Amino acid sequence: MRNTIVSLISIILGLVAGGILMLFIGSNPIEGYSYLLQGALKNLERIGNTLATATPLVFTGLSVAFAFRTGLFNIGASGQMLVGGLAATAVALTFDLSRPILLLVMVLAGLVAGALWAFIPGLLKAKFNVHEVVSTIMMNWIAYWTIYYIVPGYFKGEFLETESKKLAETDTLRAPFLTEMFDGSYINLGLFLAVIAVIIIAFIIDKTTLGFELKAVGFNRFAAEYAGMKVNRNIILSMLISGALAGVGGVALYTGNASSIQIGILPAQGYDGIAVALLGANHPVGVFFAAVLFGILYSGTGFMNAMTEIPPELANTIIAIIIYFAATSVMIERLLNKFKARKSNKEDKSGPVVEKGDS
Amino acid sequence: MSYVVEMLNIRKEFPGIVANDNVTLTLKKGEIHALLGENGAGKSTLMGVLFGMYQPERGLIKVDGKEVKITNPNVANRLGIGMVHQHFKLVENFTVTENIILGSEPLKGMVLDIDKAAKRIEELSKHYGLNVDPHAKIEDISVGMQQRVEILKMLYREAEVLILDEPTAVLTPAEIDELMKIMRNLIKEGKSIIIITHKLKEIKAVADRCTVIRRGKGIGTVNVAEASEASLAEMMVGRHVSFKVDKKESTPGEVVLKIDSLSVKNNRKVLGLKDFSLEVREGEIVGIAGVEGNGQTELVEAITGLRKAESGSVLIYGEEIIDLPIRQRNEKGISHIPEDRHKRGLVLDYTLQSNMVLQIYNKKPFSKNGLLNVPAMKSYAQNILTNFDVRSGEGTASIARTLSGGNQQKAIIGRELELDPKLLIAVQPTRGLDVGSIEYIHKRIIEHRDKGNAVLLISLELDEVLQLSDRIAIVNNGELVGEVNAAETDENEVGLMMAGVGKERSI
Amino acid sequence: MWSIIEQIFPYAIIFTIPLLITALGGLFSERSGIVNIALEGLMVIGAFSGALSIHYMSGVLDNHTLVLWLGLLAAVLAGMLFSILHAFASINLNANQIISGTAINLIATALTVFLARNITGSGNIRISSGFSPSNVPFLSDIPVIGDLFFTKTYPTTWFVLAILFVSSFILYKTRFGLRLRSCGEYPQAAEAAGINVRRVRYSGVLISGAFAGLGGALIIVTQSGEFTGTVAGLGFLALASLIFGQWKPLGVLAATFFFGFASTIANVSQVIPELAVIPPILLKIFPYVVTLIALVIFSKSSQAPKAVGETFDSGKR
Amino acid sequence: GSDEGNGDSDKKSDLKVGMVTDAGTIDDKSFNQGTWEGILKAEDEFGVKTKYLKPAGTTEAEYLKEIGNLYDAEYKFIVTPGFKFETAVFQAQDKYEDAKFVILDGNPHSGDYNPVVKDNTVAVFFAEHESGFLAGVAAALELKEGEAGFIGGMEIPAVQKFNWGFQQGLKYANENLDTNVTIKAENVVYQGSFDNAAAGGQIAAQFYDRGVDVIFTAAGGVGVGAINEAKNRAKAGENVWIVGVDVDQYEDGKYEGDKSVILTSAMKKLDQVSYDMVQAELDGKFPGGQTLIFDAKNDGIGLPEKNPNLSDETTSKVKEVYEQIKSEEIKVSAEQGDLFK
Numbered sequence A: 001m002r003n004t005i006v007s008l009i010s011i012i013l014g015l016v017a018g019g020i021l022m023l024f025i026g027s028n029p030i031e032g033y034s035y036l037l038q039g040a041l042k043n044l045e046r047i048g049n050t051l052a053t054a055t056p057l058v059f060t061g062l063s064v065a066f067a068f069r070t071g072l073f074n075i076g077a078s079g080q081m082l083v084g085g086l087a088a089t090a091v092a093l094t095f096d097l098s099r100p101i102l103l104l105v106m107v108l109a110g111l112v113a114g115a116l117w118a119f120i121p122g123l124l125k126a127k128f129n130v131h132e133v134v135s136t137i138m139m140n141w142i143a144y145w146t147i148y149y150i151v152p153g154y155f156k157g158e159f160l161e162t163e164s165k166k167l168a169e170t171d172t173l174r175a176p177f178l179t180e181m182f183d184g185s186y187i188n189l190g191l192f193l194a195v196i197a198v199i200i201i202a203f204i205i206d207k208t209t210l211g212f213e214l215k216a217v218g219f220n221r222f223a224a225e226y227a228g229m230k231v232n233r234n235i236i237l238s239m240l241i242s243g244a245l246a247g248v249g250g251v252a253l254y255t256g257n258a259s260s261i262q263i264g265i266l267p268a269q270g271y272d273g274i275a276v277a278l279l280g281a282n283h284p285v286g287v288f289f290a291a292v293l294f295g296i297l298y299s300g301t302g303f304m305n306a307m308t309e310i311p312p313e314l315a316n317t318i319i320a321i322i323i324y325f326a327a328t329s330v331m332i333e334r335l336l337n338k339f340k341a342r343k344s345n346k347e348d349k350s351g352p353v354v355e356k357g358d359s
Numbered sequence B: 001m002s003y004v005v006e007m008l009n010i011r012k013e014f015p016g017i018v019a020n021d022n023v024t025l026t027l028k029k030g031e032i033h034a035l036l037g038e039n040g041a042g043k044s045t046l047m048g049v050l051f052g053m054y055q056p057e058r059g060l061i062k063v064d065g066k067e068v069k070i071t072n073p074n075v076a077n078r079l080g081i082g083m084v085h086q087h088f089k090l091v092e093n094f095t096v097t098e099n100i101i102l103g104s105e106p107l108k109g110m111v112l113d114i115d116k117a118a119k120r121i122e123e124l125s126k127h128y129g130l131n132v133d134p135h136a137k138i139e140d141i142s143v144g145m146q147q148r149v150e151i152l153k154m155l156y157r158e159a160e161v162l163i164l165d166e167p168t169a170v171l172t173p174a175e176i177d178e179l180m181k182i183m184r185n186l187i188k189e190g191k192s193i194i195i196i197t198h199k200l201k202e203i204k205a206v207a208d209r210c211t212v213i214r215r216g217k218g219i220g221t222v223n224v225a226e227a228s229e230a231s232l233a234e235m236m237v238g239r240h241v242s243f244k245v246d247k248k249e250s251t252p253g254e255v256v257l258k259i260d261s262l263s264v265k266n267n268r269k270v271l272g273l274k275d276f277s278l279e280v281r282e283g284e285i286v287g288i289a290g291v292e293g294n295g296q297t298e299l300v301e302a303i304t305g306l307r308k309a310e311s312g313s314v315l316i317y318g319e320e321i322i323d324l325p326i327r328q329r330n331e332k333g334i335s336h337i338p339e340d341r342h343k344r345g346l347v348l349d350y351t352l353q354s355n356m357v358l359q360i361y362n363k364k365p366f367s368k369n370g371l372l373n374v375p376a377m378k379s380y381a382q383n384i385l386t387n388f389d390v391r392s393g394e395g396t397a398s399i400a401r402t403l404s405g406g407n408q409q410k411a412i413i414g415r416e417l418e419l420d421p422k423l424l425i426a427v428q429p430t431r432g433l434d435v436g437s438i439e440y441i442h443k444r445i446i447e448h449r450d451k452g453n454a455v456l457l458i459s460l461e462l463d464e465v466l467q468l469s470d471r472i473a474i475v476n477n478g479e480l481v482g483e484v485n486a487a488e489t490d491e492n493e494v495g496l497m498m499a500g501v502g503k504e505r506s507i
Numbered sequence C: 001m002w003s004i005i006e007q008i009f010p011y012a013i014i015f016t017i018p019l020l021i022t023a024l025g026g027l028f029s030e031r032s033g034i035v036n037i038a039l040e041g042l043m044v045i046g047a048f049s050g051a052l053s054i055h056y057m058s059g060v061l062d063n064h065t066l067v068l069w070l071g072l073l074a075a076v077l078a079g080m081l082f083s084i085l086h087a088f089a090s091i092n093l094n095a096n097q098i099i100s101g102t103a104i105n106l107i108a109t110a111l112t113v114f115l116a117r118n119i120t121g122s123g124n125i126r127i128s129s130g131f132s133p134s135n136v137p138f139l140s141d142i143p144v145i146g147d148l149f150f151t152k153t154y155p156t157t158w159f160v161l162a163i164l165f166v167s168s169f170i171l172y173k174t175r176f177g178l179r180l181r182s183c184g185e186y187p188q189a190a191e192a193a194g195i196n197v198r199r200v201r202y203s204g205v206l207i208s209g210a211f212a213g214l215g216g217a218l219i220i221v222t223q224s225g226e227f228t229g230t231v232a233g234l235g236f237l238a239l240a241s242l243i244f245g246q247w248k249p250l251g252v253l254a255a256t257f258f259f260g261f262a263s264t265i266a267n268v269s270q271v272i273p274e275l276a277v278i279p280p281i282l283l284k285i286f287p288y289v290v291t292l293i294a295l296v297i298f299s300k301s302s303q304a305p306k307a308v309g310e311t312f313d314s315g316k317r
Numbered sequence D: 001g002s003d004e005g006n007g008d009s010d011k012k013s014d015l016k017v018g019m020v021t022d023a024g025t026i027d028d029k030s031f032n033q034g035t036w037e038g039i040l041k042a043e044d045e046f047g048v049k050t051k052y053l054k055p056a057g058t059t060e061a062e063y064l065k066e067i068g069n070l071y072d073a074e075y076k077f078i079v080t081p082g083f084k085f086e087t088a089v090f091q092a093q094d095k096y097e098d099a100k101f102v103i104l105d106g107n108p109h110s111g112d113y114n115p116v117v118k119d120n121t122v123a124v125f126f127a128e129h130e131s132g133f134l135a136g137v138a139a140a141l142e143l144k145e146g147e148a149g150f151i152g153g154m155e156i157p158a159v160q161k162f163n164w165g166f167q168q169g170l171k172y173a174n175e176n177l178d179t180n181v182t183i184k185a186e187n188v189v190y191q192g193s194f195d196n197a198a199a200g201g202q203i204a205a206q207f208y209d210r211g212v213d214v215i216f217t218a219a220g221g222v223g224v225g226a227i228n229e230a231k232n233r234a235k236a237g238e239n240v241w242i243v244g245v246d247v248d249q250y251e252d253g254k255y256e257g258d259k260s261v262i263l264t265s266a267m268k269k270l271d272q273v274s275y276d277m278v279q280a281e282l283d284g285k286f287p288g289g290q291t292l293i294f295d296a297k298n299d300g301i302g303l304p305e306k307n308p309n310l311s312d313e314t315t316s317k318v319k320e321v322y323e324q325i326k327s328e329e330i331k332v333s334a335e336q337g338d339l340f341k
């Protein structure tokens, strides 16, 4: 509840700051934001696209949030997405399976690839105490270059030099019933996977002994060790789960929203995941809504640009400012506390008087 | 009558609690003034106010008769007030000199004048008999020496009023004697001292007067010479406290723990425990006496599984456990009250409820098929908190970090005893606790013994070891010096053995 | 092979310098106890303001070299100014430092392009020309060393190296250095010694802002000649170098030079027949893999400031 | 925008022209920028409204989304630069039947590479190889003797065609025009990105150090790095050159006042095309359903009008060659054949 309020206030402050920027360049913020919303939600197709945009963010947000909750900072979601996407693409391009089985194998391949990519930082952290921030950054670049050479080397499209061969429509997460329901938008089965992931992760964190252990290790590995938990195994496990989430995010992005994997790009969703996790207060359900908000911002911005003179870069600026406010949520909490204190001061105005009478 | 410091009617509130309520403390020039109170009574807070770390809501502070506003520690320093905190404030990888000059560094041009400072420290150290090497790194010196560095820090700043917050909690008996001597030296040089301690013996030994606070309220100030330990204790907790540990004769049964030729490496990768053998039986408390750093940590960690042993064996009821993981050892009935409650004992950011099931969250009824049963955890925790009188703001939902150290300790002990272990390893179980709590915890440990369990007690406080134990094993330099029957020995004998003077006696 | 090394060396140094100064900035921040993952964003800010001010001043002032130095100064100031955001969040508000840094990275990249577009009409800002490399008289004639260190050098290289040595001196020999380090190790101790921890940490973060800003602008005036809204991960690489270099000035020098050299090799490997036989993927991932290995080797004796990343709250025990 | 007082009726067109950028920014000094400048020129001259949108990524979904945004905002004349738009435009031309599409460097297809250009779409290709050929001839003529190199960005068709054309141009000059400017396999490289300026500089340095005199860069930001390296060397008195790409890069190569390291530029007149297409639409002559080739014949490629670094002799000789290409006397191949890379 508290976190929700803080997140909401950050969003509002970010939007206000963005509005000021719009005024600054001579545009009307109200008009701007209304076009932004229309762009994201005006019709079914747009809603579908917004949800599709949000889907990979749910995964990366969960990935970062889960790691956070267990005391780890996974900056490597981008790389994990890449290898996850690559694995799924490779499966789709290599095996000739019936659609349900193929999709299942693709998702599993992405999951395993992402997990393995995160396994290395996890292992280094557990065994050698290498800080995961650095190792995951390194793993991002290693993924970047691996994709850069493997895709053209083994999965090259006929005339495409910077991306893999396109997947057949039936080999992607796109489902005709969804596409039709949302008027030809890009929404795909990834969204369902995302919802399932949210539920599973929330469940693991709050309700299971596994979550209990992982969090304990995250907070105090010495106490966890003392209590008989396998600290190293838990750190690695935590990274594996976090990486698996990002890996499936890659599957959703490259075989759902897109139908090929591109080289030369570290997917921005990996870094956005940090912001999403933060805004969602590291809670799975919060992450989901934060991802949808980001989906709205990212997907509505084009229409806003088209209808007004507000440049595209502004949407990114607004998102960044929202995150800054979320990061400084302590300030917001303090303000809330002050507000509350003032209120309660007013309420028990009579308090000190009674005390005086008492003594 | 000239007072160097007068704290009059101090009131300090924290959210939801009045830590100091109308407390008055006056310090005469050249006296040692003890400040006594239960855990959480508000002693540290009161001294924090004097040292400028907290601003009181009400009340007056006078230094040398003049009213002052101590807005931060710098102001306190300038007024000649210095404080040694309960937890040392020393930068581990700095040298002694660097730590002492930090904040008031002598310069030669732009450069730090380390040599000059070191010389001055050397002089001060000699003058007060502190015996500190100015060039040693803090991480390399003993806790006792670290404390003397803290004292030097105040002297270097020419403090006239010295506040020592529980200085003896972490010291060995010898170091405590040393400290008492140093304090008397300081008084001779005209300094005045306020000392917080839970040990009444120490108050009797050095203090001139003693101010007692209970639950934030000042109870009064007495001349120590006119008070007895018992009367001080009663003032402090508001009821009679028994110092004598009442216990029946022990009736040792089967061997629970058998340690055979155990050797363990320490953090510096050399053998910290050498060829150590010991048995602990059902229904007895075996105490380990020894100066800190003589293999106790290595011993405990090797038994509990936190550290790998080099050679030798550890048997529980005749079964080898030396290669078992920690959890399996726990399941064999070992439980452990750790030395460092913040590092090992608690997940400070977890609620008490979670902390109370830290080892057994995965057992029935707290979990089933990998799912947590929160209500079961809660009622289990509530039971411990009630039994052991753990005071906290929000009961089982309190975050462990928010508890005072004493209450944290009680919670840990409650948790471990609730497991009803065959072997309880209690390391410094009462460190930093007030006498009331100590009495209670001692009682519970003896009860545990009387139920036919084995207890291995490791304590740096000789008194505690002597009172609680049935048998005492003395360690020195990682080796077993000898074993004595608690009933047949005294402080002197054990003290000698701790210093390495061997003595063979069969029991 | 030797001739290749000789040939590559000056370019490796050029690549190293922005990384070095940025990592050095990070060092001040982290030694004071504040993790600065915002280095990337601060570099972008520096690159932006450097390029922008050079772009404008070029029309006003005749002395091009002076313009370049003024541009660097502008970058330093802008970096400092922007780092206040990080300082405020992490020091005054006790925000999670990594998150605050991440937010600043995002703000920096978004805002600079936005501003560039609004101010100059283009998201990119090109400067007419940067510093020119030249050989150091006499020294460049020394065999071996001359070829490696004194040919094709930029004045900025010497400037940054000077900063490195001054920093090292400040860190270990002066009052400020002692206090800075104590705040990163055990701020409660520093506070008890009467040091204003917040102020010291502010200085640390501001210095990191200044240096990272400088680093960003150095890329413009020595390598790219153009602001394009990104520094392509160099800020993160600087952060990695800082850890790789174990938070010590000379360690950072070695680490950044390693990256400079490895990246340069990777960049030119395609066109060097001797190296072209190695699969390019191996060359590209070489610096990152080696860093991981190095971290494993050094991890046992990590020299990380103990309190880095922890919010400082005086009551904490 | 259009200013009212002008009175020129042409200036009040209500056509709204939109563009979606490809990977990279609108200021890429190349593809996006060239296309956009033509649109801006049309805005200036015909008073059309213009707008560009930058997609969040480079997937078909994102391209289509921005096309949809433009369409919903009544921008119904949409220009998309780059072969990456092929599948997006394929769908858009059906989905938005009352909109017009111009796709540069690509053919709409469904993913199977069977071009389907609907009546509301024009596909435009450039003969980059011819442009590269001319640059190669010009470089050879101007240098007479020496070595050349090539730095490409990513290995994509447009860049490859520049490369192959350039090599053919050098060969042609050596065989027919009495020059001796050679190119070695090791001096032909695709750096792998369009933005790594540092790598561009370092590779250029390698080339120059081993005797290359002129480098043809078709590499965006990588080329900028190479140009910087050339400038540094030129300032130090070395005689090194760069051949620019896409647009006239002469200004970018300037150092010490008026000198420039840009020998000439192999242009591909993107601006011309986008401008022409807008004009055709306004004139009611939109060549819907066609695939247009912009090559020497219709002056869609070529060298800049002014090449201060080329001698008159070179310029006139190049002109002759240009005419020969137009008349198909000289045929430039768009295939690799036995050329390097």
Ligand SMILES: Nc1ncnc2c1ncn2[C@@H]1O[C@H](COP(=O)(O)OP(=O)(O)OP(=O)(O)O)[C@@H](O)[C@H]1O
Binding pocket: B014, B015, B017, B018, B019, B037, B038, B039, B040, B041, B042, B043, B044, B045, B046, B404, B405, B406, C315
């Ligand atoms: N910073 C703080 N914030 C909130 N409450 C505090 C704070 N410091 C102290 N308190 C409260 O004030 C009370 C007194 O604490 P204080 O530290 O003075 O006790 P103490 O007498 O030193 O105890 P101990 O013997 O355990 O050291 C505690 O019960 C605690 O709840």
Ligand SMILES: Nc1ncnc2c1ncn2[C@@H]1O[C@H](COP(=O)(O)OP(=O)(O)OP(=O)(O)O)[C@@H](O)[C@H]1O
Binding pocket: B039, B040, B044, B086, B087, B401, B402, B403, B404, B405, B406, B407, B432, C315, C317
């Ligand atoms: N964040 C917090 N919120 C609420 N109360 C706090 C917090 N931090 C500290 N306290 C209170 O402040 C007091 C600090 O007291 P102090 O440090 O003297 O405890 P202590 O029992 O002496 O600790 P220890 O024995 O571990 O040294 C505690 O009683 C605790 O209740």
Ligand SMILES: [Mg+2]
Binding pocket: B043, B044, B045, B086, B165
């Ligand atoms: Mg206390």
Ligand SMILES: [Mg+2]
Binding pocket: B039, B086, B166, B405, B406, B432, B433
């Ligand atoms: Mg205490």
